[in-house]
Amino acid sequence: MFSERQSLASTSLPKLALAAVLALALLHLSFTLSHHSRSTSFSATAQLPQPTDGGYIHGALFLLAASSTGIAFSMILVNHRSESLDGFVQLSKMFGIGVLLSTAWIHLLPSAFEQFSNPSLDPYWKEYGTNHVGLFALIATFIVQRIEFSAKNAMSQLNARLDARTSIQMESGDAPCEETPLIAPATSSSYPGNKEVTVVLLEIGILFHSAIMGVTLGVSPSDAFSKLIVPICFHQLFEGMALGVLVGGLNVSKSHKRVLWGLYPIATPIAVGIGAAIRSIYNPDSPAIILAQGILEALSAGILFYNTYVELMSEEVVHSLKFHTYSHGFKQVCFLAMYLGAASMAIVGIWV
Known part of the structure; x- marks a missing residue:
């Protein structure tokens, strides 16, 4: 019965992951269509010095290697987890919290x-100006909170139905083995379904950011491309480590974890390829592109702010009985790891 509950709780993960991929594909399609419709007005952009196709490929x-290294580190750490490594896992988690917060504050906002x-x-968007950043970030936090609430409510209803079925079986003499409830009675974010949704939403925000960053890198001229590639590789390394530790801690099947682990390393390289393919018709001053980037970055910042502060920093530190x-000394080291993660980004x- 417990395996049935765990399976039901985790079936939404592939759907959410596929939704993230679909959203990225739609984003890239909108970029391409927008650039193509304006190709006659910015031919000068195509004359900028561009890196060779080999440079884009390299x-x-x-980026693929850096992202994969960060994820691989997390996979090895989680798969070989033991009591002797619990402290290191906690430090890695704290480092990851700092990385995610710094990503939202320093890179997205x-x-x-x-x-x-x-x-x-356009004048319509200028009227409210930069207030749109707070507006879309606020919208993102409301959406994330509602999704998490709906997920938790669905888990509670699922528990109620399965518990009722168990009661009927016990009354009929066909009682199952003792089970662990899907949702613990404690009031924390340790609910498996709730935590899964939290991490998936975090990854969606990160994937949006990676897509924008990759397209921007792909359309960059040669001098900017060569200057940006190294720091972006470090960005992907640190962010991959942070995301991988969180994915590794989920109570889902290995196949679901592999999907979540696998989406992150390929997002930015694919976006770079798309950027390279459209660089001859790319207009960095296109109002549609500027607006799309601003909205997606504000939404991603809101997702990271909510989930990192509410679900990670608060529940994993302030309200965590284990922490x-x-x-006292190890707690201070944990905080130092968080500050170092933020400083690195x-x-x-x-x-x-």
């Missing part, structure tokens, strides 16, 4: 403000 491979303050935007059992923000 850059995409470097300022970029969204920059897009909504761009003078090329409070650690020694802040330093990368000098270039990216």
